[in-house]
Amino acid sequence: MKAVRFHEFGGPEVLRYEDVERPVPAAGEVLVRVAGTTFNPVEGNIRLGVMQGPIPVGLPHTPGLDVAGTVDVLGEGVEGLAVGDQVIGFLPMTRPGAAAEYVIAPAAALSPAPRNIPLADAAALPVVGLTAYQALFDHGRLRAGQRVLVNGAGGPVGGHAVQLAKQAGAHVIATASPRSAESVRTAGADEVVDHTAVDVLSAVTEQVDLVLNLAPVAPEVLAQLPAVVRPGGAVVNTTIWMPAPTDEDRDVRGVNLYVRSDAEQLAKLVALVDSGDLRVDVARRVPLTDLPEIHAQAASGGVAGKVVFLVS
Numbered sequence: 493m494k495a496v497r498f499h500e501f502g503g504p505e506v507l508r509y510e511d512v513e514r515p516v517p518a519a520g521e522v523l524v525r526v527a528g529t530t531f532n533p534v535e536g537n538i539r540l541g542v543m544q545g546p547i548p549v550g551l552p553h554t555p556g557l558d559v560a561g562t563v564d565v566l567g568e569g570v571e572g573l574a575v576g577d578q579v580i581g582f583l584p585m586t587r588p589g590a591a592a593e594y595v596i597a598p599a600a601a602l603s604p605a606p607r608n609i610p611l612a613d614a615a616a617l618p619v620v621g622l623t624a625y626q627a628l629f630d631h632g633r634l635r636a637g638q639r640v641l642v643n644g645a646g647g648p649v650g651g652h653a654v655q656l657a658k659q660a661g662a663h664v665i666a667t668a669s670p671r672s673a674e675s676v677r678t679a680g681a682d683e684v685v686d687h688t689a690v691d692v693l694s695a696v697t698e699q700v701d702l703v704l705n706l707a708p709v710a711p712e713v714l715a716q717l718p719a720v721v722r723p724g725g726a727v728v729n730t731t732i733w734m735p736a737p738t739d740e741d742r743d744v745r746g747v748n749l750y751v752r753s754d755a756e757q758l759a760k761l762v763a764l765v766d767s768g769d770l771r772v773d774v775a776r777r778v779p780l781t782d783l784p785e786i787h788a789q790a791a792s793g794g795v796a797g798k799v800v801f802l803v804s
Contacts, residue, residue: 495592496783497552501541504787509780512554515588515596517567524579524597525564526803528612529556529590531786531795532619538585539787546750547585555783556589556801557582559597560605560615570599578605580762582618582753590615591783593804603758606765606772613774614765616648616798621761621770623751624652624704627728628660631747632702636661639700641720643692644707645681646672648773648798649730653704654679655770665700667692667707671796675773696720703727705736718744774800 493514498506517523535555537543563577573579581602583589588596605614627649628634640657642650645666657664658680666681673684685695693713699722705714708731717727718739726745729736736746764770775797778786782801789795 493593494780495554495588496556496780497554497591498539499552501539501551503540504784504791506539507555507784507787509783512592514594517565517570517596519568520570520599521567521596522563522570522573522579522599522602523565523567524559524561524590524595524602526556526559526561526590526593526595528558528560528615528800528802529780530558530615530619530801531783531790531799532557533790534585535589536787536790549586554588554591554595556591556595557585558615558618559583559590559595560611560613561590561595561803562611564594567599573599573602578611579603580605580614580618580758581755582622582751582758584753590803591780591801601753601755603755603762606762608766608768609772612777612800612802613772615800616772616774617761617765618753618758619751620648620798621652621772622754622757623649623730623749624656625757625761626751626754627704627730627749628653628656628702631728631749632704632726634660634662634702637663638702639663639665639698640702640704641692641696641700642666642681643687643703643705643709643717644668645676645679645684647706650706651675651679651773652770653706654681656764658682659764659769665696667695679771693717693720699725701725705729705731707731718742718746774798776800777802
């Protein structure tokens with residue numbers, strides 16, 4: 493089979509599209525014929541080798557944390573799945589990923605794919621959808637009627653966070669650039685703040701119950717975010733190289749988010765997609781052979797929106 497791998501840590505040039513032996517699933521695993529995978533920013537850092545502490549990978553390594561595809565072979569003891577099932581999942585970060593024609597996945601990590609969007613497009617849901625879900629509900633404890641600030645709502649995680657918060661009955665304030673403002677409004681934001689023109693702290697005229705920080709803000713700005721949160725609320729931060737700030741005197745929690753694979757939560761997101769209550773946005777669809785180029789674009793200035801790699 494074909495796969496994209498790197499045999500050493502480094503820049504995008506270390507990625508190779510090459511022939512690899514097709515893997516065989518062990519007990520509790522399935523072999524998935526991949527339809528699509530995606531690029532997530534953390535994968536660039538894994539490729540560089542700077543994540544070997546929290547996310548150690550062996551070499552050669554195949555990237556691709558998101559997978560959408562069809563079950564091809566069942567490992568021993570797998571129940572609840574059948575050959576031919578269309579599935580999606582968030583793969584283990586330390587194991588070979590889905591930038592390949594076939595990938596091994598733990599059966600417990602997979603959920604049925606959405607029925608009303610193309611299978612490859614469904615690869616754009618797992619990592620960003622679970623990040624938004626866990627930030628809002630597991631850590632932010634968001635409830636109907638509360639107010640939430642999504643700082644950096646213009647990206648893929650932010651788009652899902654706005655939709656999910658609005659679906660939950662929250663009042664959503666979102667920061668975005670002029671380029672992404674309209675998509676954030678379409679996602680359901682009640683207020684959209686242009687972060688290129690207005691300071692995010694001064695834009696919040698009434699305190700919120702939750703701040704979800706998705707943006708690489710300056711340390712001094714991050715440190716001030718608890719000031720816009722009501723007592724008992726939280727600041728959930730995904731920029732993990734800067735610890736989330738707390739205000740113990742006012743009972744404002746600071747939470748550093750490390751997203752985890754969760755098939756049950758993913759199934760809830762799939763149900764929302766199938767009911768039309770959650771939109772999966774795909775900015776570009778490119779062949780798997782373009783994966784090194786997308787890594788290069790991300791390294792030189794960022795990739796706008798979610799890129800799906802079409803496999804087979």
